[in-house]
Amino acid sequence: EVQLLESGGGLVQPGGSLRLSCAASGFTFSTFAMNWVRQAPGKGLEWVSTVSGSGGRTYYADSVKGRFTISRDNSKNTLFLQMNSLTAEDTAVYYCAKDFAVPGIFDYWGQGTLSTVSS
Amino acid sequence: DIVLTQSPATLSLSPGERATLSCRASQSVSSYLAWYQQKPDQPPRLLIYDASNRATGIPARFSGSGSGTDFTLTIGSLEPEDFAVYYCQQRSTWPRTFGQGTKLEIK
Numbered sequence: 592e593v594q595l596l597e598s599g600g601g602l603v604q605p606g607g608s609l610r611l612s613c614a615a616s617g618f619t620f621s622t623f624a625m626n627w628v629r630q631a632p633g634k635g636l637e638w639v640s641t642v643s644g645s646g647g648r649t650y651y652a653d654s655v656k657g658r659f660t661i662s663r664d665n666s667k668n669t670l671f672l673q674m675n676s677l678t679a680e681d682t683a684v685y686y687c688a689k690d691f692a693v694p695g696i697f698d699y700w701g702q703g704t705l706s707t708v709s710s
Numbered sequence: 711d712i713v714l715t716q717s718p719a720t721l722s723l724s725p726g727e728r729a730t731l732s733c734r735a736s737q738s739v740s741s742y743l744a745w746y747q748q749k750p751d752q753p754p755r756l757l758i759y760d761a762s763n764r765a766t767g768i769p770a771r772f773s774g775s776g777s778g779t780d781f782t783l784t785i786g787s788l789e790p791e792d793f794a795v796y797y798c799q800q801r802s803t804w805p806r807t808f809g810q811g812t813k814l815e816i817k
Contacts, residue, residue, distance in 0.1 A: 626806075637808065638805060653805070701753065
């Protein structure tokens with residue numbers, strides 16, 4: 592059974608940093624690209640970032656480019672999102688999501704971790 | 711960026727009725743469109759990928775159609791558990807984008 596468990600969210604002041612983690616199990620982690628998708632309170636879904644299975648290719652939404660860094664440790668089946676220079680607009684539930692066999696489709700999602708940026 | 715516009719914003723129907731949800735893309739996404747269902751305090755669930763392919767375990771009452779810029783998600787006969795928010799998403803180009811969602815509510 593595929594499981595994705597996010598952690599690392601919390602309350603941070605504007606300008607601060609957070610590092611999110613997503614522990615994966617139940618599939619061959621290194622075979623699949625992984626993604627972060629966020630959802631601001633009461634709002635819709637926003638794709639944030641994708642990393643290829645090897646970790647060699649990364650993609651970012653313009654809203655986070657230069658501030659967020661996606662990475663993965665395939666030896667530990669873990670996905671990361673380093674978030675720097677946070678603003679109130681980054682307040683959201685952050686979901687990690689596994690790519691389907693077809694790239695760009697998100698077939699399994701974690702329960703999400705809430706990151707709140709506020710003074 | 712490709713903008714996905716969903717309509718209507720809210721759809722009020724009764725169990726047993728047929729639901730038709732629309733997603734229009736600002737430029738062609740070929741057939742590279744997916745649909746997700748999200749219930750309160752839950753992550754999204756993949757329903758349909760590449761316009762018309764049901765994901766594993768999705769009931770046959772869910773069907774998708776369309777190509778290019780116009781897509782439709784149809785729920786054949788609504789069950790009580792189908793009332794939720796539905797999102798479309800394209801994988802044709804970067805950045806991946808989602809529609810703003812359609813809320814399907816009980817009438």
